[in-house]
Amino acid sequence: GAVVSQHPSRVICKSGTSVKIECRSLDFQATTMFWYRQFPKQSLMLMATSNEGSKATYEQGVEKDKFLINHASLTLSTLTVTSAHPEDSSFYICSASPLAGASNTGELFFGEGSRLTVL
Amino acid sequence: AQSVAQPEDQVNVAEGNPLTVKCTYSVSGNPYLFWYVQYPNRGLQFLLKYITGDNLVKGSYGFEAEFNKSQTSFHLKKPSALVSDSALYFCAVRERSGGYNKLIFGAGTRLAVHP
Numbered sequence: 001g002a003v004v005s006q007h008p009s010r011v012i013c014k015s016g017t018s019v020k021i022e023c024r025s026l027d028f029q030a031t032t033m034f035w036y037r038q039f040p041k042q043s044l045m046l047m048a049t050s051n052e053g054s055k056a057t058y059e060q061g062v063e064k065d066k067f068l069i070n071h072a073s074l075t076l077s078t079l080t081v082t083s084a085h086p087e088d089s090s091f092y093i094c095s096a097s098p099l100a101g102a103s104n105t106g107e108l109f110f111g112e113g114s115r116l117t118v119l
Numbered sequence: 120a121q122s123v124a125q126p127e128d129q130v131n132v133a134e135g136n137p138l139t140v141k142c143t144y145s146v147s148g149n150p151y152l153f154w155y156v157q158y159p160n161r162g163l164q165f166l167l168k169y170i171t172g173d174n175l176v177k178g179s180y181g182f183e184a185e186f187n188k189s190q191t192s193f194h195l196k197k198p199s200a201l202v203s204d205s206a207l208y209f210c211a212v213r214e215r216s217g218g219y220n221k222l223i224f225g226a227g228t229r230l231a232v233h234p
Binding site for chain 1: 155160163164165209219220221224227
């Protein structure tokens, strides 16, 4: 099956610093990647949709200047949490969708998640 | 807009008993439905999907789901639960937006299988 790698799995940083999380599709090309945020005991909240070569599409209420997304290639998307604060502490999960086509039924493949703790 | 609902926050089952995790959907058009499982501090793992065809879909780890159009349901089932099945389960529906597909998730149901 398709593999999505997410790094780092855990990161602890001081308030005010920026943190970058990488999401890579290892064995397929992803035209679209999604970034989710998950609070404890809660569902996944879609933050933004990352499209290769174009600007990300952010969901309502997500600060685009706070959560910078770059989709530089068909296998890599990055999420940078800028000037992180304790309230940004969360579990961030990326997912990827293979190139559109007859076989693309919308199934997503997920990374293992990144737990961010801001002190 | 597409949506799914998981009416149960938690389901408790004894090991060896059948389990059902409920999901209902609300969509315009034909639904593309999915089930994912999440273990603690991990990403989501795909279990199965319904696109078209047989209403009973078989997936990973012995799970299956039944698509019921009249009841707009897509319940996840397993004939005999294992303790290792204890996890968080998400139902999802595909929504096509802006030329791409995205998944809309339910709130999740925590499955606890007791020895």
